[in-house]
Amino acid sequence: MNCGFVALIGRPNVGKSTLMNHLLKQKISITSRKPQTTRHRILGINTTDAGQAIYMDTPGMHNSEKRALNRYLNRTAETTLLGVDVIVWLIDGLSWHEYDEVIFKKLEQAGLPVILAVNKVDKVADKEAILTFFNDAQHRFPFKHLVPISALKRTNLDQLEDLIMALLPERDLIYPEDQVTDRSERFLAAEIVREKLTRRLGDELPYALTVEIERYEEKPGITKIYAIIWVERLTQKNIVIGKDGDMLKKVGTDARMDIEKLLGQKVYLQLWVKVKKGWSDSERALQSLGFND
Numbered sequence: 082m083n084c085g086f087v088a089l090i091g092r093p094n095v096g097k098s099t100l101m102n103h104l105l106k107q108k109i110s111i112t113s114r115k116p117q118t119t120r121h122r123i124l125g126i127n128t129t130d131a132g133q134a135i136y137m138d139t140p141g142m143h144n145s146e147k148r149a150l151n152r153y154l155n156r157t158a159e160t161t162l163l164g165v166d167v168i169v170w171l172i173d174g175l176s177w178h179e180y181d182e183v184i185f186k187k188l189e190q191a192g193l194p195v196i197l198a199v200n201k202v203d204k205v206a207d208k209e210a211i212l213t214f215f216n217d218a219q220h221r222f223p224f225k226h227l228v229p230i231s232a233l234k235r236t237n238l239d240q241l242e243d244l245i246m247a248l249l250p251e252r253d254l255i256y257p258e259d260q261v262t263d264r265s266e267r268f269l270a271a272e273i274v275r276e277k278l279t280r281r282l283g284d285e286l287p288y289a290l291t292v293e294i295e296r297y298e299e300k301p302g303i304t305k306i307y308a309i310i311w312v313e314r315l316t317q318k319n320i321v322i323g324k325d326g327d328m329l330k331k332v333g334t335d336a337r338m339d340i341e342k343l344l345g346q347k348v349y350l351q352l353w354v355k356v357k358k359g360w361s362d363s364e365r366a367l368q369s370l371g372f373n374d
């Protein structure tokens with residue numbers, strides 16, 4: 082059997098989480114139109130007859146290190162390359178960005194097989210342009226494979242999966258074949274709440290927002306979840322709660338329905354919004370909220 086670790090890298094918003102969820106045929110990573118939705122490293126495990134691919138979904142790599150939160154995101158993205166067997170570099174659009182030069186350097190240093198996957202090809206009308214772009218890419222770096230995909234429409238995902246599996250080393254399975262992620266249901270529940278907030282609030286969403294599960298009780302037939310949504314300012318708290326508590330109610334319903342699907346049973350979900358000043362600017366505050374893995 083082939084088995085190993087696959088790093089999914091790429092700029093924020095290129096579709097890493099969408100791709101991972103579809104490769105795993107399960108929702109374990111949150112997605113949104115707003116960049117930098119992914120904050121934590123999550124392992125996604127895909128076992129097929131051909132072997133086991135263990136994906137690491139990483140926060141997009143950033144060139145701005147202004148805030149503590151961004152520093153944390155960058156560190157996570159970089160350490161992900163240690164110990165991996167294959168890199169999948171996901172990009173969208175048929176052009177290079179300034180920051181891609183940094184990625185090329187990192188790839189050269191890593192000395193690992195790299196697949197370049199161009200995502201969102203459903204939006205590309207001129208298919209010939211893809212070939213021209215691939216030709217240019219091959220001149221810049223010895224990619225093992227170049228694959229046009231649409232993570233959203235599931236175009237070419239089987240082909241991508243086969244190419245990844247074939248590049249993994251021969252090795253016994255690392256995880257049991259029915260395991261899909263290394264994260265707890267508790268963690269995934271917090272991620273789902275954050276996703277729904279991102280979806281409902283869009284650009285209004287306070288960037289410095291985090292969700293903490295305060296209590297998680299598994300009872301016969303129902304799971305009770307008590308979560309705190311931490312924001313930085315009172316004005317943000319008001320946005321999250323909405324007029325007459327409307328926004329929070331909608332977010333709660335959306336999240337509860339998704340968590341029920343994930344757990345396969347009824348869920349009681351209680352959300353509280355609390356203010357903690359300047360947390361994204363202080364490493365210590367980040368750590369106290371669990372951002373220290």
Ligand SMILES: Nc1nc2c(ncn2[C@@H]2O[C@H](COP(=O)(O)OP(=O)(O)OP(=O)(O)O)[C@@H](O)[C@H]2O)c(=O)[nH]1
Nearest residue numbers: 094095096097098099112113117118119231232233
């Ligand atoms: N048209 C189109 N949109 C896509 C495709 N894949 C992803 N998207 C959209 O792109 C946006 C970003 O997708 P994500 O999967 O959250 O991106 P990400 O790379 O994980 O983003 P970060 O969490 O910021 O690192 C979402 O609105 C997706 O629906 C695709 O193949 N085609």
